[in-house]
Amino acid sequence: MFTFDQLAGFIAVAEELHFGRAAERLNMTQPPLSRQIQRLEKIVGAELLERDNRKVQLTHAGQAFLEEARRLMALADRAPVTARRIASGRSGLLRIGFTAASGLSILGPLLEEISGILPDVDIDLQELVTGEQISGLLTGELDLGLARPPFNDEVFDSHLLYSESMMLAVPENHPLTELNREVRAEDFKDEPLIMHSPTQARYFYDLVVRALPISHSNVVHTVSQILTMVSLVAAKRGVAFVPHSATFLGIQGVRFLPLQGGDNEAVELHAIWNRKVENPALARLLRDIEFSME
Amino acid sequence: MFTFDQLAGFIAVAEELHFGRAAERLNMTQPPLSRQIQRLEKIVGAELLERDNRKVQLTHAGQAFLEEARRLMALADRAPVTARRIASGRSGLLRIGFTAASGLSILGPLLEEISGILPDVDIDLQELVTGEQISGLLTGELDLGLARPPFNDEVFDSHLLYSESMMLAVPENHPLTELNREVRAEDFKDEPLIMHSPTQARYFYDLVVRALPISHSNVVHTVSQILTMVSLVAAKRGVAFVPHSATFLGIQGVRFLPLQGGDNEAVELHAIWNRKVENPALARLLRDIEFSME
DNA sequence: CGTCATTACGGAATGCGTAATGATA
């Protein structure tokens, strides 16, 4: 295989069409340059330069090889730069998981802040429930998650992004909308309930069950996505407990009522990541970001 | 700058994720491979492999650099092949000039034969009068011409492609079309004549003047292109002497009549090229072609 | 103590620069 020095030598001679000047440009003497070209031609297996003792000229093969040589040199020059950019986290790919609800509120401002810090980093977004994010972070398929507790603090580092209160979602024109005060447990004891899945949306399920006296006989649906919940409420299938950010969904026919004791901002959203940070882009992000979105 | 050996070493290690096996694959021992990678990393300016004494793993920068390294190796492998193909004339570019009349007859079959011999050669076609072809061949802007004599035999080599007879082009319904015999000089002594330019189409001009008694007072137009001539005949501006292949033009309103003594096939078309053949594709063509198109 | 990457060291090969040669106008 030829060497980059040989390529550089050939390019210089091809451009100068003069061994002496080319050698000068390369800060060397003619003889080694002459030998470089000879070796290169032998390796390539074709005459690249036609040299009459008076003038130097590119052959057709030499013209074609010159293009390839320039491409090679350009690629070789750029490759380390790319690698260093990625190593420093200024380039690369950041894969972020987020829950449907966080997509409505925090995701936009967060992405804006990230792209300010890492302008050349490609960002891969996936809507995933917390459990899927956790396993993605463990296998390395994900770099950062926007998810809800609980998660293993030994494996994951995290930052609380915000807390919000739970609301009661009811159909428009439902009697409870006339209440004009916080909804109490006895107010919905006879209402059909749309509940969270205790497995798929364990966080919400536990939160609701812990905070409110739920009659399980009233549960008419068990779902895992907040969007599904609100849609079912709009279809008048029952009432549901949702985080405040569900109000951003903008679904028609649903009203959101405050819950008594619901203003304790119990619903948390965290940015979480594997403590063993492997992606330099994530390392740089964590170094520079202020988790200060309102 | 790094070397191709370093790149090959890095690719092998990145694929095997094991210095020992990679070294084996490269027919060398581990220590120099280890040093190659170290040097490469130093040159690149980023850690490419994370090596724990138990396992080897690519860093993100390493993954990106691996792609670049593969591209470089592939390009470097292909470049000499391309150069050799062009040197042997199996690839490259062949620039051919042709006269308008030859475009109607010989050009098609000739191109078919050429592309059979040089399937990977790009062919550049330009319609040019003989004089333009000659200068193109001299400056190297053209590799091969399809042109008419005379040309300098010391500079150009040539091959007679075919001879054809001259015809008299007359407008439809012209009295001469009733003749039903070869046209003689006295038949057109009073006809308006469309003649060739003595400078731009010297070959035809000389040929006609030498063979036929022309009354220059009858000349109403002097043009250089056969297509122009035939168009003027169709417009009933006069009669003209054209080579037989002009019948292929398919212009409406023109009849072609045989000339007395015109069947001596005096109009020649030659393939001509500079004796100093520089284009390998032309060299290969001349080696393999049978100039045997009917 | 076995595995596997890295450092230590001696020898061969590569490749530079200086000097000589050759070829051409």
Place this chain on the structure above:
DNA sequence: TATCATTACGCATTCCGTAATGACG
């Protein structure tokens, strides 16, 4: 004879392989 590419030769550097070292399970 001047110019310019090429060959000749001596020396420094590079880079391999073998051997020794070091770290980790």
